[in-house]
Amino acid sequence: MTATDPVANLQTLIRCPSVTPAEGGALVALEAMLAPLGFEVHRMTATEPGTPDVENLYARLGDDGPHLMFAGHTDVVPAGDEASWRHPPFAAVIEDGELFGRGAVDMKGGIACFVAAIARHVARHGAPKGSVSFLITGDEEGPSINGTSKLLQWAAERGERWDACLVGEPTNPDQLGDMIKNGRRGSLSGTITVQGVQGHAAYPHLADNPVRGVLQLTQALMDPPFDHGTDSFQPSNLEVTTIDVGNKAVNVIPEKATASFNIRFNDTWTEETLKAEILRRLDQAATAGALRPGRQPVRYQVAWGARASHVFLTRNNALIASLSAAVESVTTRAPTLSTTGGTSDARFIKDYCPVVEFGLVGQTMHMVNERVALADLETLTAIYEAFIERWFANAEL
Structure with missing residues (x-):
């Protein structure tokens, strides 16, 4: 050979x-x-x-x-x-x-x-x-x-x-x-954690359901589009890849909910500007709606992926x-x-x-x-x- x-x-x-x-x-x-x-x-x-x-x-x-x-x-x-x-x-x-x-x-x-x-x-x-x-x-x-x-x-x-x-x-x-x-394209990942108050599903007034909040936040990330593409790149696209509460009981309102996401982004963004835009959207969504009417704004944290691809x-x-x-x-x-x-x-x-x-x-x-x-x-x-x-x-x- x-x-x-x-x-x-x-x-x-x-x-x-x-x-x-x-x-x-x-x-x-x-x-x-x-x-x-x-x-x-x-x-x-x-x-x-x-x-x-x-x-x-x-x-x-x-x-x-x-x-x-x-x-x-x-x-x-x-x-x-x-x-x-x-x-x-x-x-x-x-x-x-x-x-x-x-x-x-x-x-x-x-x-x-x-x-x-x-x-x-x-x-x-x-x-x-x-x-x-x-x-x-x-x-x-x-x-x-x-x-x-x-x-x-x-x-x-x-x-x-x-x-x-x-x-x-x-x-x-x-x-x-x-x-x-x-x-x-670049790639950036993160996980959102929304904190609620655990309780009995039959007594929702005594609890705060974090699922409501995580749905509000993820919707804000997926719409509207981040951009419409550039001459060399297709539009940036964010996908929510998991939503989890770790709850095995159907009659328990969970204490917290998490959602992971990944965005493939074009040259409209840098890692820093994209993170700032994601946080802006999350802050706006969290302030606009509470887990239940009359409650405090959604409480959340973001943990970014270990290493973004530029x-x-x-x-x-x-x-x-x-x-x-x-x-x-x-x-x-x-x-x-x-x-x-x-x-x-x-x-x-x-x-x-x-x-x-x-x-x-x-x-x-x-x-x-x-x-x-x-x-x-x-x-x-x-x-x-x-x-x-x-x-x-x-x-x-």
């Missing part, structure tokens, strides 16, 4: 059961692919109290010139009920032109293709006139604490600097060439143009630039260099029978190889 074959690369990676946070042999396999190409490979284990240790990998080819980073993760979500799979989820079976396995799409497939692309480039042209690095982590599907953010910090402290980054997440909704992600938009023309041209040269389709979807580890990378995302079709990611067409692996490898050539050519201008 040579690293120039994306199918063989992916089969090797899938056969490593690297369910977050287990390394599962995936980084060992990746090191074996990269070292023969001339990459200097480092393994780094990140720790944080209260979280599992995570193994990560950083590899670099070259020591000067323009520096292109490829970023991704080898950890995968659990397979679920393995009996429901057509083939064992870590067997990497090929059937009818498709390769089955957990991580085939998200995102071992993208890693396998980029390895094949750089291996082909080295075989045909030698090492790039600059540097290429792999930043591969093991907890993207988990809490994302001991992965990309810490590996970036570790590498930067060693003197690493990057000019651009491509993340190999599955970005295409229907077919390769559909979409490049050139930004991501909105970002990449405007680096050389990076976007190189990737767009590479995609169109291989697929004949001009990809759409998009900021839709959830968060990714690009939210950490954007603090170090311009970053975009492009990878496989994501229709089966996280599903039973996750799979990828062999033809798509070859096409993505061709796109990545064309991108490597174009980006280094543009970087020299």
